[in-house]
Amino acid sequence: MKATQADLETLASLAPRERLDPWLADNVRELGDGPLIINFLHGGTSNTVFTVSRGGSQGVLRRTPLTPPPWQRQEHNARGAGPESAAAVGCTASACLCSCDDPSVIGSPFFVMERVKGWAPGLTEGDTVNMAPFDCLPYKYGVPFAMVDALVRLARIDYKAIGHADFGRPDRFLDRQVDRWLSQLDSDPELYDYPGRRIPGFDYVTDWLRANQPNSFVPGIMHGDVGLPNALFAPGPPAQVTALIDWELATIGDPLLDLGGFVHSMCDEREPCRVPQHGSLRVDDYPTRQALAPYYAAGTGADPAALDYYMVLATYECLHRGIQGAQAAIGLLPASSGCFFSGLGLRRVAEAQRIARLVEGLPVPD
Template sequence: MDADLDILAPIGPLTEWLDAHVPELGNGPLRTSLLSGGTSNVVLTLDRGEKPMVMRRPPAVPPPGAEKGVLREARILTALNQTDVPRPICYGSCADESVAGAPFYVMEKVEGWAPNLRDEKIHNEPPFDTMPYEYGIPFAIVDGLIKLANVDHEAIGLGDYGKPGPFLQRQVDRWAGQLASYKERYGYEGRELPGYAATEEWLRGNVLPNETRGIIHGDVGTPNMMFHHGPPARLAAMIDWELSTIGDPMIDMGWFTGGMRDEDEPDREFPTALNNPANFPTRQELGRYYCAGTGRDIRDFDYFGVLAKFKSGCLLEYKVAQAEAGILSKETGRFFARIVEQCFVDTGRMVERLS
């Protein structure tokens, strides 16, 4: 056992638990290594002589709600074991903190590669950083989202996984309330955000009358995906299910395609985290592909594009508020201020075109 991984102590109860619940791991001495660590979760590899696996658990000093979040993530992955959705297999979860010091779950160690974020851009592994291979990456992700959207969540035991009642009708209040909360939380008086008011008004007046209920991943982006090695692009697993819920799954498409080229404005330059945006399809291409696979109406696609950018702008303004409060640097605040402003400039332009 690595000395710097004593957050797993005591090792005896953990080994006994693995013997009883995850025999697929093997029965040899437990070897561990830190795969990744952060403020919300720690990911460790587990090896006992058979096939290596991964443990996900909160850090030694967990943020509020981290323990509940780990078990929630374990629940959805366990339910998805019954489906063909690309995701890590969940082998077991444990809420008893005496076993490893915190709740945890054990999942498959997925073989493959994941895009990485550096210099504020998303970079793919060669040859997927060049055409024609990079063009297939988003289609592979949408293949996974189609499979997810087509899952009967009630049939796999997730009928109570999200809040009851209409999902879309409460979204504007949810994110507008989030934005307003920064005043009390950070003493932030806010600022003028051109496009915000028009976007909020349009969303309230254009809620879809008939929403579809299904599983939402909640954080769809290439860094939260793993791909099989070698072309063509094939999705191995969607990871990081912390923000998953039940609602209208088409919002995942609005979130995912928000930084892609727009056929309605082909010549407009736009900020994006994609390193080679010209190598990606347009957001409409992906929307049509998704609708063909799910039976959804492409006429609804723009609504979710507006809603996703509205949510993003409201959420990310907390970075600006933290910078004003001295929690983050002024430089960081200015960086996120530009992103938020662009979100509402984009949505303002979109609702003007759709009105």
């Protein structure tokens, strides 16, 4: 796709060649020693991404966007580079070539990763589009199983053995989750002079999560934002994940939350005639939640009995999408972005309430 003028302006302001060129020459020799080539790859909520090369290997540079979410302003580099190298032990992440904490180089901390070969599902309105032949049955059906395979490999990594015992705070991890997201929601007025809003079903889900929290869990590396657009896949069948990307929300916590964050978009065998509409997937041809959970359990030994809790918590955590609504309300993001993410948050909290009511045997909306 040809770069737009906006792309070129973003490239000039967020990856200034005159400062980036000497830094890469000194610190990332794998890129070669020729003229620096920078290409804008994509921009999102948590990253602005470029490809960089000097005639050798091609790297991927990730830095914060112009308007980063509040939690990322001080943590982008550490959260990006640390788990990338850790998870590479499980063959589910690209290696970090180098990182830079000095914002004077390009205006933000950043890191450079190796570029892993593979295709990434594309996002369109209301769907995630796979590359052929994975866009049709029977190959499409295997894509979610490939993602779960990657989560299994990630969960089985001994994070202490690879030097990441201090990366997160696994003690009382589940105890902190509800209060963490409530605090973030309540911070919008102070950060953005935005009154915020209460979401239908929000209080019910909050109370349900507090009452149904599992008593224990096995700590492990969490990606924190698992979804098909955050994975790269091998080009030919069978479906296989070659890398997980976008690690800015990674931590040491409960890996079952990654599973819940992925499978909540799938169909539920308790409602065989219903297709969930709260995500960015058309899941008619994908396996159900109940098919993927035992597959994960077989690879990890984890007990999938509490899957409903993790799906509810994962959808509840999408409250952080309200930040984009707050940013749009004061002009930091386009109004269309604010509407999209606000709507996404509403739909996902509604789905969280629906799952909780299914567990309790209570009526759910048609």
